[in-house]
Every structure is written in C-alpha cells, then in structure tokens.
Amino acid sequence: MDKTIEQLITELAALRRRNAELETAASQHLRETEKSRQAFLEIEKRYERLLSAESRLIQAEKMASLGVLSAGVAHEIKNPLAIILQGIELLEVSLRREDFGDVLAMMKDAVFRASKITKDMLTFSRESTPEVAEIDLANVIDETFSFVDHIFSLKQIRIARNFPHGLPKVKVDANQMKQVFINLLTNAAEAMPEGGTITLSAESTENIRNRKIIRIIITDTGHGISAEDRQRVFDPFYTTRKKSGGTGLGLSVVKGIIEKHRGDIKIENGACGGTRVIIELPCNTDESPREVTE
Amino acid sequence: MKKILIVDDEKNFCALLKLNLEKRGPFEVLTTTNPHDALQLAKENRPDLILLDILMPEMDGMSLAAALKGDKDTKDIVIAFLTALVNEEDVRDMKGRAGVDYFFSKLGTTEELMVSISGILS
Numbered sequence: 001m002d003k004t005i006e007q008l009i010t011e012l013a014a015l016r017r018r019n020a021e022l023e024t025a026a027s028q029h030l031r032e033t034e035k036s037r038q039a040f041l042e043i044e045k046r047y048e049r050l051l052s053a054e055s056r057l058i059q060a061e062k063m064a065s066l067g068v069l070s071a072g073v074a075h076e077i078k079n080p081l082a083i084i085l086q087g088i089e090l091l092e093v094s095l096r097r098e099d100f101g102d103v104l105a106m107m108k109d110a111v112f113r114a115s116k117i118t119k120d121m122l123t124f125s126r127e128s129t130p131e132v133a134e135i136d137l138a139n140v141i142d143e144t145f146s147f148v149d150h151i152f153s154l155k156q157i158r159i160a161r162n163f164p165h166g167l168p169k170v171k172v173d174a175n176q177m178k179q180v181f182i183n184l185l186t187n188a189a190e191a192m193p194e195g196g197t198i199t200l201s202a203e204s205t206e207n208i209r210n211r212k213i214i215r216i217i218i219t220d221t222g223h224g225i226s227a228e229d230r231q232r233v234f235d236p237f238y239t240t241r242k243k244s245g246g247t248g249l250g251l252s253v254v255k256g257i258i259e260k261h262r263g264d265i266k267i268e269n270g271a272c273g274g275t276r277v278i279i280e281l282p283c284n285t286d287e288s289p290r291e292v293t294e
Numbered sequence: 295m296k297k298i299l300i301v302d303d304e305k306n307f308c309a310l311l312k313l314n315l316e317k318r319g320p321f322e323v324l325t326t327t328n329p330h331d332a333l334q335l336a337k338e339n340r341p342d343l344i345l346l347d348i349l350m351p352e353m354d355g356m357s358l359a360a361a362l363k364g365d366k367d368t369k370d371i372v373i374a375f376l377t378a379l380v381n382e383e384d385v386r387d388m389k390g391r392a393g394v395d396y397f398f399s400k401l402g403t404t405e406e407l408m409v410s411i412s413g414i415l416s
Contacts, residue, residue, distance in 0.1 A: 027364060079304055080376035082400035086310035089404045094315050115401045 074118040083235060085111045094108070120249040132261075134169045137177070141200060144181040147190070156195030163202045166284045170214055176257045183250040184277055185219050190220025191275060204283065209262070212283040221274045225267060233267055296415050300325045301332040301358065302347040302376070307400070311345075314404045319412070329353035333361055336368045342415055345376040346394070352394060363393050372414055376400055 088107050092102065094105075145159065188198045201218045207213045225233065229240055233257045251267075258265045263281040270276040298321050302308050314322050324339055326332050329350050335343060344362065348355035352405035355375055362368045372394035396414065398407055 075378050078401060079307070082378055083304060083306045084403060085403070086307060086314055088312050090310055090317070093314070112401070278306060 022131055051218075069129055070118075070121045074122045075276045077118050078115060078236075081111050081115055120253070131173050132171045133174065134171050135174050136167070136169055137202065137216070138163045138167060139174070140172075140177045141181055141216075142172050144178050144185065147178075147182055148185050151186075152189060152198075155189055156191070157189050157192060158195075158197045160197055160199040161201075162199065164204075167202055167214060168204055168212070170281050170283060172261050172281065173257075180254045180257050183254050187250060188218060188222065188277075190277070191220050193267075195220035196274075207294035213263075213280045214283060216281070218277045218279075219270045221270075222271055223277045224269045230267055230269075234265075245291075295320050295322050296343070297324065297341040298411070299323075299332065299336055299339065299341040299344045301327075301329055301344060301350075301355070303327050303329075303350040303352070304347070307412070311404075315408075315411075318404060319406050321411075329355075329358045332358055333365065333368065336362060336371060337365070340367075341371060343411065344371055344373045345398075346373055348375050348377045348379055358395050372396070374398055374410075374414070401414045 063244045076102060079210055083110065088104050088239070091100075092104050141161075143162075185198060192198075197220070200216065201219075205213060207215075234251050255265055258279060260279070261281055263279060265277065265279050267275060267277050296319075298315060300308050300311055300323060302311075303323070308327060310325040312325050312332050315321050316328060324335060324341065326335055329382045332344075332346075346359060347353045350374055351360075355377070359373050359375075362373060371392045375394055376398050396410065398410060
C-alpha cells in the first residue's frame with residue numbers, strides 16, 4: 001500500500017514537472033506567436049507605407065506633367081471663353097431683355113465657371129516651392145480676414161478668434177498660408193447658408209510624434225460632413241458644391257500646401273455639429289519645407 | 295473722341311471687343327491681329343490707349359510694348375496688357391519688365407474694363 005502511495009507521489013511529481021515544462025513551452029510558444037503577430041503587423045504597416053509612398057510618387061509624377069499641360073490648356077481655353085464672353089456682352093446691349101430673360105446671364109455664369117476651373121486646375125497642379133519666412137501665424141490669419149470680411153458680413157457669419165499670446169513663430173510661405181485660410185474660411189461659409197459662427201483657435205503643443213507644433217482648429221456651425229465626404233474631401237475634383245460652382249480643387253490645394261510645409265490636416269465633425277478642420281504645422285524652424293510633394 | 299488700339303492675334307476677340315467698347319463709350323477703336331503692323335498703326339493714329347495681348351505667335355506683347363516705349367512717337371501712349379494668362383504673378387512680373395502700367399484679364403466683364411479705361415483716360 002505504502003509502495004503504491006510512494007509510486008503515486010513520484011508519478012504526481014513527474015506529472016507536475018512535465019506540466020511545468022509544458023506550461024513553459026506553451027508560454028514560450030505564446031511569446032513567439034505574439035512576436036510573430038507583432039512582426040506581421042509591422043510588415044503590414046510597412047507595406048501600407050510603401051503602397052502609400054508609391055501612390056504619392058505616382059501622384060507627384062502626374063502632377064508634374066499636369067502642371068506643364070494645364071498652363072498651356074488654361075491659356076488656350078481662356079481665349080475662346082473670352083470671345084464667348086464678348087459675344088454675350090454684345091448681345092446684352094443689343095437685344096431686348098424681355099425676349100431672352102436670363103439666358104445671357106446663365107451663359108455668362110457658365111463662362112466664368114469654366115474660367116474658374118482652369119484657374120483652380122493651374123493652382124492645383126503648380127508645384128511651386130514655398131518662399132518661407134519666420135512669421136506670426138496670427139497675423140497671416142488676420143490679413144486673411146480682410147479678404148473675406150465683406151462676404152461674411154453679408155452672409156451674417158460671425159468669426160470668433162481664440163489665439164493665445166506668445167504663439168511661437170512658424171517658418172511658412174505667408175501667401176500660401178493665406179490661400180489655405182481663404183479656402184477653408186470660404187468653405188466654412190458655404191456650409192452655413194443661413195449664417196453662423198466660425199471659430200478659429202490655435203495652440204502650441206506636441207503631436208503624437210513628440211514634435212513641437214502649432215495646432216490650428218477651424219470650426220463652423222454648418223451642416224457637418226458625411227463619412228463618405230470625409231474620406232474623399234481632399235481628392236482632386238471631388239466636390240459637394242457643384243451647383244454653387246465648386247471645382248473640387250480648393251481642399252486639394254490646401255492639403256498640398258500643408259504637406260509641403262511638413263504639416264498635417266484632417267477634417268472631422270465638430271463635437272456640437274458643424275465641421276472641424278485641424279491643421280498642425282511644425283514649429284521646428286530648422287526643418288525646411290518639402291520642395292516637392294512626396 | 296478717345297482712340298483705343300487693340301492688338302490681339304484672336305480676330306474674333308478683336309472684332310467683338312471693338313463693338314462692345316464702341317457701343318458703351320465714346321471711343322474710336324482700331325484693331326490689328328498682327329503685332330508687326332501695330333507699331334505703324336500706333337504711329338499713324340496716335341491712340342490714347344493700347345490694349346495689348348501678351349501671348350501672340352509672331353511677336354509677344356512684351357517685345358511689342360518695349361518697341362512702342364522705345365519709339366519717340368509712341369513712347370507716351372498708355373499701354374495695358376489684356377491677357378488670358380491665368381497667373382497674376384507672371385503677368386505682374388512681365389508688366390514691370392515691359393514698363394506697362396496696367397493689366398486686365400480678358401475674362402473680366404466689359405463693364406469692369408470700361409471703368410478701368412475711363413479711369414486711365416480721364
């Protein structure tokens with residue numbers, strides 16, 4: 001009997017040892033599996049980055065060709081448009097309005113729309129290198145207000161500005177930045193046909209990569225942005241405002257400029273409705289802007 | 295009556311702008327599509343204003359403006375570029391280099407052009 005108990009104890013000890021060995025092996029296996037999973041995720045992430053770099057490279061090549069092409073096309077299209085415009089204007093002073101109603105005005109609008117498309121296309125495709133200087137972004141935004149002020153007061157749009165004192169200066173191309181803010185403020189205004197408030201705020205902070213940045217947030221009280229529009233809103237020629245003459249290039253231009261300044265831009269729905277645009281620009285003045293879009 | 299000379303290689307544009315300007319203001323408008331004839335026309339007719347296209351196949355507006363500004367008979371005539379070029383910075387640069395005082399977009403309305411011309415000629 002004692003022998004059987006001893007034998008059982010020995011077997012139990014052996015089983016415990018074996019169990020411990022198996023647990024060690026299992027946890028080793030789990031660690032290796034986890035490592036493999038991490039490695040797989042890393043490979044997947046790098047592959048995505050590679051795809052994205054490839055797609056940006058293709059886009060940059062296309063843009064370079066488009067830049068040359070569009071300068072010529074814009075001029076060649078504008079000349080016949082100018083002839084059509086002159087013809088319409090001659091008819092306007094020669095014909096009785098009651099016979100034609102708004103036909104001539106509609107034709108004229110079409111001419112101006114086509115002209116705007118050629119201009120936007122050229123701006124979009126131009127790969128101009130930013131002429132940078134160290135500037136106070138708040139001043140640039142204030143100057144931008146002077147361009148849009150009259151439109152905003154007509155549309156009953158109020159601007160709330162929340163810029164703390166002593167924001168660090170940033171190394172940017174002031175004119176390109178003005179274009180960014182004009183486009184964004186105009187978009188915000190378009191989203192509020194009944195009027196509303198555009199709030200601009202800025203802060204000096206760090207981004208997720210621990211880089212010192214200036215974050216500018218523009219929030220409107222308009223109708224917000226759908227998930228589909230959010231995905232495609234920076235795509236060239238994608239517009240939600242076709243009827244009101246949008247060419248779908250404004251936000252592409254904005255994104256191009258921000259990226260050339262090594263910044264980031266994203267668009268999301270505001271916490272209390274409306275749309276929120278977040279721009280992050282690096283404060284590191286030693287870092288030159290990108291010469292070409294990557 | 296004030297005289298205006300339009301120099302543009304687009305024949306139809308010249309014809310229609312001439313009609314538009316003559317309908318709207320007390321102007322005598324001369325046109326030519328050939329920049330080489332423009333200098334002679336300007337000498338003979340002494341217009342008060344020359345509206346000059348920039349991109350023309352035979353001679354560009356910059357060279358013609360330089361020739362007009364370099365000739366004693368035409369150097370005082372006011373020249374304005376009237377162009378379909380879209381990049382305002384480029385045009386501003388050309389305007390400065392050619393000694394031209396004004397530039398107008400071909401895609402502005404005739405009404406806007408009339409206001410500018412009246413301002414220049416008054």
